[in-house]
Amino acid sequence: MAHSLHTTSRGEGQPVVMLHSGGMSSRQWKKLGDVLATSHRVVAPDFLGSGSNPPWPEGERFDFTMDVEAVAKIVGELGQPVHLVGHSYGGLVAMTLARRSPGSVRxxxxxxxxxxxxxxxxxxxxxxxxxxxxxxxxxFDLERGGSDAWFEVFVDYWNGPGSWRAMPEPARQSFLQVGRKVFFEVYSLLQDRTAASAYAPIEAPALLLTGEASPAAAKRVAARLADSMPHGRLVQISGAGHMGPITHGAAVNEAIREHVASAS
Structure with missing residues (x-):
């Protein structure tokens, strides 16, 4: 049975479900939501153990498919195909949901x-x-995963050496509060072996965004996914890295706005 997620909803029209990256919350997409809510119904859930949801239970294992199932429940309750938007972990959840239920995606x-x-x-x-x-x-240490030392490896991979230590202390503490959940997100998704061909049934228009300075692995994933879908399109954001939706929000949000508008 799928868990329930804390969700905010505003605006009217075709629903846009916006999924945040690991360790963050639905507030990540506020500026894009402000724009899209003028023409669409914007639905922004917090993932399990994140945002306004209760903390993930200490000692309880987690698999990323649990967030997929929780979002699928929200999509089902909306009663019509949705536009899916996601970043990083939220992008994986969006893509997994889309390939499992391509008819539910606009x-x-x-x-x-x-x-x-x-x-x-x-x-x-x-x-x-x-x-x-x-x-x-x-x-991959089940005991130390989600700790300060673990986040140093994780954040520095995505954003460059020294990035974790350079973050303001309140920001580091915010990540550490949800550290175990983020660790299990990563631990489980790294076991995934789903081939690009599994995404071929997604016939809806698909925009695959990546940053000019994103890690090579992220760029290769975006390229392979774009090639796998009948209407996949790859766009690289100039000067952006993995956190492009935050650091280059104007460019990323405009690309998504145009994509959603053209598919509406």
Whole structure:
């Protein structure tokens, strides 16, 4: 049975379901939501253990498919096909939901979705070599996962050496509060081996966004996903890295706005 998620909803029209990245909350998409709510119904859930949801229970294991099922419940209750928007972990959840239930999706727009299974299935040397930079003992340590030391490896992979230590203390504490849930998100998604061909049934318009400075693995995932879908389109955001929806919000939001408008 799918868990229930805390969700905010505003605006009227075709629904747009906006999914945040790991360790953050639905507030990530507020500015884009402000724009889309003038013409669409914007639905923004917090993932399990995140945002306004209760903390993930201490000692309880988690698999990313649990968030997929919880979002699928929301989509089902909306009663019509939706536009899906997602970043990083939220992008993986969006893509997984779309391939499992392609008829429930009107369009998809994702930034650096962490669907690393496509790299393993294709033995993508460039992507897998880059992903191997995370191949350190602590990264899969069930005892220390989600700790300060674990986040240092995780955040520095995505944003460059020293990024974790350079973050303001309140920001680090915010991530550490949901650290165990984020660890299990990552731990479970890295076991995924779903091939790019599994996404071929997604016939809805699909926008695959990545950053010019995003890690090579993320770029390869976006490219392979775009190629796998009948109406997939790859767009690179100039100067942006993995956190492009935050650092280059204007460019990312405009690309998504245009995509949703053209698919409405």
């Amino acid at each position: 369009s998809v727009a994702v930034y650096d979705p962490v669907a690393f299974g496509v790299l393993h299935a294709a033995n993508d040397v460039e992507g897998l070599t880059d992903l191997a930079r995370n191949d350190k003992p602590i990264f």
